Amino acid sequence: MRAAVISGSYGLDNLKLEERDVPKPGPGQILVKLKAASLNYRDLAITSGFGGDYPLPLVPLSDGCGEVVELGDGVRRVAKGDLVCPSFFQGWLSGPPTPAALATSFGGPIDGCAEDYVCVSADGVSKAPKNLTPAEAACLPCAGLTAWRALFVEGNLKAGDTVLVQGTGGVSIFALQFAKAAGAHVIITSSSDEKLDRAKALGADQFINYKKTPDWASEARKLTGGRGVDHVVEVGGAETFPQSIMAIRTGGHIAVIGILSGLVKDMNVAAMFGQNAKISGITVGSRQHFEEMVRAVEQNDIKPVIDKTFPLEDIVPALKLMQGASHFGKIVLDI
Secondary structure (H helix, E strand, C coil): CEEEEECCCCCHHHEEEEECCCCCCCCCEEEEEEEEEECCHHHHHHHHCCCCCCCCCECCCCEEEEEEEEECCCCCCCCCCCEEEECCECCCCCCCCCHHHHCCEECCCECCCCECEEEEEHHHEEECCCCCCHHHHCCHHHHHHHHHHHHHHCCCCCCCCEEEEECCCHHHHHHHHHHHHCCCEEEEEECCHHHHHHHHHCCCCEEEECCCCCCHHHHHHHHCCCCCEEEEEECCCCCCHHHHHHHEEEEEEEEECCCCCCCCCCCCHHHHHHCCCEEEECCCCCHHHHHHHHHHHHHHCCCCCEEEEEEHHHHHHHHHHHHHCCCCCEEEEEC
16 A cells, blocks of 8 residues: 655655555455545644654644554444544543544654554544545544534634634634634734635634734724624644634633744733633644534535645645645645
8 A cells, every 4th residue: 555654754855655555454444445535734744844743754634534444353333334423632532632542643643644554443433524536534633623523612702703814724724614603703813804805704704914914813803893702723833823812702711722933932922811711722622522523514514625735646745735835725645
């Protein structure tokens, strides 16, 4: 079988296709023939050497979808022919996160979805939504679940809330779609008017071009009559977080997800506690959270937005497209 493998040292130049034997499932395991995988910023960080010092060689990509083709002894949760998505955290089934569970992430340290077959525990997969293609379902395990947990598990989003979504990458577009399905009002930011127009077509209500309006926090307050937003989906990191604090209403919720603009920044601690905001660090979610999200995706017929699809052998150009940040929604590999 084909596998895209980082060997020797990190860097996109060291990510190459190689042939491997198809694994055999042991007791409690299943063999999944992957049909599609999707890219996340984490995958770019890992393959470039900035996203965790995992042992090499490593097969990257946390997110995929495929068909169960073989069962190990004792497997009852799934059947041959089921379309499934491997869990981002193979060991986080339910309940709060633990250090042990968070050490079981797909695509580093566990070999991920940039290959033809994966052999995993039957407990480490969930059935894909019935309304989605394999390519669409492959977009859910990291980006979709991160947005879901941010808004509904940690944020307790309700109809009528106002959500500020930063940018138009995978997590942000899912947050827009989930929030609108729940009856929320969405303000979205981007440096591109063209991307804001595309977000409008998905139901976004108000728009801020942060290149034209660098003080987007003040603009968000203006758009909410001075009150501030109920939720911020904070994917920007160090450079955007101070403005997220200023944009949030008193007692609102900031879901801290991304590091696109950096890791470290001096913070106005007084503003932080003065807003009485709830700040949640979000690292994807559990299998239980995923299955709750799947029900909502089916009930609301939510379709992930795919920007471009590449064959597996073009994984490096796909990652370079992500690096350029010109995409809208998700980048997918056809396997």
